[in-house]
Amino acid sequence: MSTNAAIELRNITKTFGSTVANKDVCLTANKGKILSVLGENGSGKTTLMNMISGIYYPDSGQIFIDGEEVVIRSPKDAFDYKIGMIHQHFKLVDVFSAAQNIVLGLEDDQGFDMKKYSKRISEISEQYGFDIDPGKKIYEMSVSEKQTVEIVKVLFRGADILILDEPTAVLTPQETQKLFAVLRRMRDAGKAIIIITHKLHEVLSLSDRVSVLRKGEYVGTIATADANETILTEMMVGKKVSLNIHRDEPKGMQERLVVSSINCINREGSTVLNDISFCAYSGEILGIAGIAGSGQRELLESIAGLQKLLDGSITYNDPKTGEAEDLRNKTPREIRDMGVRLSFVPEDRLGMGLVGNMDIVDNMMLRSYRKGKSMFVRRKEPKNLAEEIIERLGVVTPDSSTPVRRLSGGNVQKVLVGREISSSPTVLMAAYPVRGLDINSSYTIYNLLNEQKKKGVAVIFVGEDLDVLLELCDRIMVLSGGSVSGIVDARTATKEQIGLLMTKSREVHHD
Amino acid sequence: MTNNTHHTHEPLIQVSKRDDMTWYGSWAVRAIAIVLALAVCGIVTVLLTGLDPISVYVSMFEGNFGTSRRLWAMLKELSLLLCVSLAVTPAFKMKFWNIGAEGQTLVGALACSACMILLSGKIPSALLIPVMLVASVVAALVWAVVPAYFKAKFGTNETLFTLMMNYIAMQLVSFCIVFWENPKNSNTVGVINSDSMLGWLPSVGGQKYAMAVIVVALLTVIMYIYLRYSKQGYEISVVGESQNTARYVGINVKKVIIRTMAISGALCGVAGFLIVSGVDHSITTSSAGGMGFTAIMVSWLAKFNPLFMVLTSLLIVFLECGAGQIATAFDLNHSVADILTGIILFFIIGSEFFIGYKIRFRTKKKEA
16 A cells, blocks of 8 residues: 555644644545545644645654655755645736746756647646646636646646645636546546545545544544545534633624625625625624635625625614614715714734734724814823723733734734724624634633623624634524525534534535 | 654844834944944045045035035025925825825926916016915826826826826926027026016025925924824824725725825925925926935835934935035045945945844754
8 A cells, every 4th residue: 555655744743833733644645546635724734735845844744755755845845756736826927828837937958949838738738638728828817727727837847746725715616527527537647636625525526535634633534435524524623622611691682783685796706795694683692603715704894894795785773773774885984974883803903903013002093083073183092992901901012002013913802802892882793803812812802702792782703613603602603605504503503513514515506 | 763854944044023123222223334334435435536534524514514505505405305205205104105206396396487487577476476386286286196096096006107297297397498498599497587586485584595494394393293193194104004904994095095195296396386486496307306206215214204304304415415515625526425425325224124124143053
């Protein structure tokens, strides 16, 4: 068997600062086989592949290629070992043609003969069934065509081990089928193929074996023939861990925010929100679960007035006046001027929620600086607020005039959450509020959310850790591919149930 | 056994960002840079000319402060450069790369001279100067708002756009000079209203440039307060740091871009007005004299702080005036003076790198 292994990883460990991205990971990809690497976001799949392709260097562990131990220091080394990586974000020159991109950086002693290269490209295309026009410029291509160029590029350079990072994330179902056909042909030609994914049905229909990672740790490898969705989900999400997060019964629930049938497309024209409807009640925490990029960000931004929607409505029921108001396609300022007290802790803390180069006081003013008729800003109240938040949430900082960019991740988040709840909101949305935070800071945030819930705020919590979602939230809405795949009661739901909903693809119409 | 596979690849020099330097630390670095620059300049002077470097530096000082006339000439240059620098600052703080201050100033100067030439004697002379000022401001404002509008509306590249507007402004001035030639066929405008002095800024306390200095001093303080304490100044900072954050808190980014460029243009108009009405009393295609570009350096070196910009523009003007003095005093080619200016600027700009970044050399580790 071991002679059949194209690449083997033994006990690979990689840490970034105090975060362990990969811990004792073992993998084997065989020649003429397709291996899936499965795992949730942040489980270390991409880090692992980056070590194979020479972008990162492992802290410890060994890599064997064809049974020989190797050291891969750079992408060039990886290429010398015939490893080809197709990244999620393509690395192509837009104004060059497909053929020019494919030969870019090639070192050829026999002179640069474009005709000869074009012929080889055509041969490769024919052999594996690619549909490619070597003369076409990249900027004229669809996403799927660009991906084809990337694949041909690594084949052209003689790669025998191909790594594809989430190759289907950007493809339509038809394009995915085409890609799979090509991958099977490459497999039959003896290539070792590794595909990184979190889509279970793709794993089952395409690969020969599956290796599962969870939170940077290697869980195990099984043959696809022995696997089904339930087994894989269990491996992926793991056993339930008790966190002892405090949870009260929701009280005085009223319909606060009613979202009905909203649709949204992104700049590239693909659907990011597909017919989403739900209701957020006052006095409860509604969790939102899903694989990253399933529409969580767009959904929250739509409510906050930062996304244009195609149709549908977002109705806000004002607790004071009892009036219903439509927030759809209103700007954040219009929403505030309507008297809607909506707070939003965005995922990108320093890129959206705060200004990194400004001090804590100036960041406190972001929401409120417009108040009053004077043309000058008042820094007195923001300063008091800053001092209060530093004191109450235990923000570690020299003083309130320190730029927030110098604070640690947890403290940045405390500043942001502190500001957002300081305006006594009626709706509080938080996207991944504990990402990158240590245990203590995480619990501080959970407590703050619980406090808001007690006050009758409708809290919407987007999270990635299912254990947290299950213990903190009252209900959990699961998003998959921009659609709601289910809304469950967090007190009774299981991790596996949510895991399955997360990976459930939208029903395809049968002929 | 597995330990053998552990390789570290530490590069020889590691550069990492730092933002923990104290204010006195960073001024110390700058002071060292100036001392080093003067030392290198001294060596270069001796090698190239054989002159005593000390006497060269003394001559530089004299070029700036030697006589009352030189002092006022230096102050004039300083105030004009500072005025254009104040103009570009809000735009640059917003990360709107306005390299069209040159053209904006020129267009302001053009509008000012047009009023001087066409309106003198036709409207009451008390009204002439206000009209000139308004015309300059409006012309430059339009010149600045056009690229801002296209940037906000269609996402055009402001760098190219403002740059090209410079050339249009220059051609426009050439075109007008044809009509305003004085004397005929000289291809220059000559001193406008040289007899009546209509539209000339009045002198204060017998100093003809004092008015310009006072105006710019006031503008410096106003700009400092505007950027630091006004709501609009705050919005400029937020948009400059992160447009996403600006949108998130409901700032109308397009409006801020256009409004800020209008202010930027208006101040360039004031500079154009000062050049024509207060200093040159004439117009040429080089009336702005490259200040639109030098101002960018002044503004950046001062980290967009108008009060620091007094110092940075003084530095640039000091070097320029000093260089001119060396050239005449020692009968040198002006290039030698330019070389010295270049060396000094190189060190000063280079010192900012050492303030913003830490350099660590590889330390030898014993193999385990």
